[in-house]
Amino acid sequence: MQLVVGRVGRAHGIKGEVTVEVRTDEPELRLGPGAVLATEPAQAGPLRIETGRVHSGRLLLRFEGVRDRTGAEALRNVLLIAEVDPEELPEDPEEFYDHQLMDLDVVLADGTEVGRITEISHLPSQDLFIVERPDGSEVMIPFVEEIVTEIDLEEQRAVIDPPPGLIDDRAEIASSRDDDSGGDDASGKDGG
Structure with a gap:
């Protein structure tokens, strides 16, 4: 089974690195050096990850055969797809594919x-x-x-357990102006 694990962003520098929008909770497993990923569109791949690093909070990857900024920019917006065993489960029991x-x-x-x-x-x-x-x-x-x-x-x-209004039109409307004193305005002072 195939899962989208990332999307290629902008080129970083001049040596073929790209930023990657991570779409997996297991990037070290799915996006590590040596991983071979299918792509969408298919003609962009498959891509083998040569190196990876985190820079300023962003994942940067370099793919085999991509050596310059032009090659990196050509991959922009390509989806990265990993082949996953359908029986495989995430390590954390609170996570799901x-x-x-x-x-x-x-x-x-x-x-x-x-x-x-x-x-x-x-x-x-x-x-x-x-x-x-x-x-x-x-x-x-x-x-x-x-x-x-x-x-x-x-x-x-x-x-x-949805809050009121999420799945129906019966939202509870709370207002600070709800007031039973009759002629008072929202500030609580007399209008005249």
Whole structure:
């Protein structure tokens, strides 16, 4: 099975290094020297990692055969894809590969069906589950511990505890102007 583990960014320097947007929780395993990666688009690869280092918080890689800035720039926005055994699990029991989460049923703690995970969107700040509801509409669920309370792979379900308004239109609206005194304005002083 193939997993996207990174995206090539800008060239760094003049000797063929590129910045890489890491899309794996195991970069030392997937993006280490000697790793051979498929690419999207396919004609850009396969690419073998020659060297890797972290510079100013960014991963820099050099691929075999890429020796100058021009070659590095030609790889910009190429997706890096690793071949992974479908039975392999992340070392941390609280981490999951995308393929494990796809098609899980999403339910509330009381068992109420919300929908099915059809896509996982990896954003810089957090991951999102794109959930298709029974009526065909979609809802985005942040994949954070406070909302996704349980992932049960045996039962093929994700249990969520969403805040008001996340999956329905019944948001609780709290306002500092809610006031039972009648004629007072928001500042608490008389209007006249």
